[in-house]
Amino acid sequence: MAEKKTIKVISVFLAVVMCLSVLPFSSFADESETGTALTSEGVEVSYKSFTDDDFLHTEGMSLYTKDGRKVTLRGTNFGGWGLMESWMTPLNESEGEDVMLDKLVSRFGVEKTHELMKTYRSNWITEVDFANVKALGMNVIRLPIWYRNFQSDENGTWFRDENGNIDFSQLDWVVNMCHKYGIYLIIDLHGAPGYQNEYDHSGRKHSCTFWDDTDEAKKNQKVVEEFWKVLAAHYKGEPAVAMYDLLNESLGTDKGVLNKHDEFNAYMNTLYQDVRTVDPDHIITMEAVWTTRHVCGPDKYGWTNVVYQPHFYDKTNFAFRNNMNICLNSNYNCPLYIGEFFPFNNATFDYVLSLYNLEDASWTTWSYKGTGGGAKTSDWWIYGSDEIKNVDPDNDSYEKLMEKFGSCLRTDSGKWAKTPFADHVVKYTDGYYSVSELAAVPGGTSQATLKMFRALFIDLFNRIRNFLKNFFTFKKS
Numbered sequence: 181m182a183e184k185k186t187i188k189v190i191s192v193f194l195a196v197v198m199c200l201s202v203l204p205f206s207s208f209a210d211e212s213e214t215g216t217a218l219t220s221e222g223v224e225v226s227y228k229s230f231t232d233d234d235f236l237h238t239e240g241m242s243l244y245t246k247d248g249r250k251v252t253l254r255g256t257n258f259g260g261w262g263l264m265e266s267w268m269t270p271l272n273e274s275e276g277e278d279v280m281l282d283k284l285v286s287r288f289g290v291e292k293t294h295e296l297m298k299t300y301r302s303n304w305i306t307e308v309d310f311a312n313v314k315a316l317g318m319n320v321i322r323l324p325i326w327y328r329n330f331q332s333d334e335n336g337t338w339f340r341d342e343n344g345n346i347d348f349s350q351l352d353w354v355v356n357m358c359h360k361y362g363i364y365l366i367i368d369l370h371g372a373p374g375y376q377n378e379y380d381h382s383g384r385k386h387s388c389t390f391w392d393d394t395d396e397a398k399k400n401q402k403v404v405e406e407f408w409k410v411l412a413a414h415y416k417g418e419p420a421v422a423m424y425d426l427l428n429e430s431l432g433t434d435k436g437v438l439n440k441h442d443e444f445n446a447y448m449n450t451l452y453q454d455v456r457t458v459d460p461d462h463i464i465t466m467e468a469v470w471t472t473r474h475v476c477g478p479d480k481y482g483w484t485n486v487v488y489q490p491h492f493y494d495k496t497n498f499a500f501r502n503n504m505n506i507c508l509n510s511n512y513n514c515p516l517y518i519g520e521f522f523p524f525n526n527a528t529f530d531y532v533l534s535l536y537n538l539e540d541a542s543w544t545t546w547s548y549k550g551t552g553g554g555a556k557t558s559d560w561w562i563y564g565s566d567e568i569k570n571v572d573p574d575n576d577s578y579e580k581l582m583e584k585f586g587s588c589l590r591t592d593s594g595k596w597a598k599t600p601f602a603d604h605v606v607k608y609t610d611g612y613y614s615v616s617e618l619a620a621v622p623g624g625t626s627q628a629t630l631k632m633f634r635a636l637f638i639d640l641f642n643r644i645r646n647f648l649k650n651f652f653t654f655k656k657s
Contacts, residue, residue, distance in 0.1 A: 477510065
């Protein structure tokens, strides 16, 4: 009997410890706060913090706040913060950050490597970056994260703070900054254990085993399920979090590569249900790479409050128009959000951003900042630097690594420049679209075509009116 009582006491104790280890996130008070901040160029920008009234949900094809205001999200990705890519960060491992971390762990151990990476993240993005985003008229940030930001291995072993709680401190800080500046946050799981695609931006290139029919793959999937349950419980009720992005660019959606659409859809439903058990209110975004036809509609599993998210990397404006049509013609009756995009070759940002705004689609550019030759003038970035030195995980001392992951990475360190693209994209963050750009590419949905011709008519009417006004003014003079 005494033994049973002891077991019961221990069980209760462990349950309490588990509950405390995933304490829900606590943000600012519900009263809205206003203030001003300086951008990295010293420009003063005003901000107003979120309240519960700013919490987003979907209604048909649109997003609305709790108090009924319609919102379209336009912003950028904070790429490189949670998962480094060699072409845009100080990483020199083309195979992926996982390779670098394994080397650092073998040299310095798990905890010291974790501190190194926390130093990197605390400098890659600082408060001035939120002021910069606000100054550009943007209202959303998509934040790519990686399981190894929070877990030390593929078994789901959480990093914990001095009190034994799961260490969400840096992500909490980002959420707090978004809350303070009135900028929505999309939390994007960019890299999963076992790697959900073949690219370095999942953690390690040519290593996709996440969708295999193996015990190891099933274990990795369970780790991701638990990851989202813990994360969603932690941020339940936080209005600054716009939505959860469950899995970035999974090759399970690409028929030409893995041909596992049924498995992918079923697993997305598993993640959806896992999140809904702990957080029934936040929007969930389903990544439909590369168009919405690569993921099932919401009716199949009864999904609600979801946003569909394609990524567009195309070479012509017509290809962007065609892919947008495919998404709109899916008739899922859900909002559309283009999470990443870049116009190559003959495609142009003027057309692409006009197209998104015409169709009232939300969007985030890839990406906010990047390093490398030509970065200060590249259309990939809003801020670029060609002065940042890559780390050498094989030979750099711990002190040298701390230096390379230090203050030089701050956007206001003097080593970064605002790119011409920043001045370009700011034209479109308020919903503007160029009628002449759109008219140059035929096609479109009937609704878009009517909107475009209406805009063309209004533009022509205004031109004629202004001409006549100037003509008669000249005659009188």
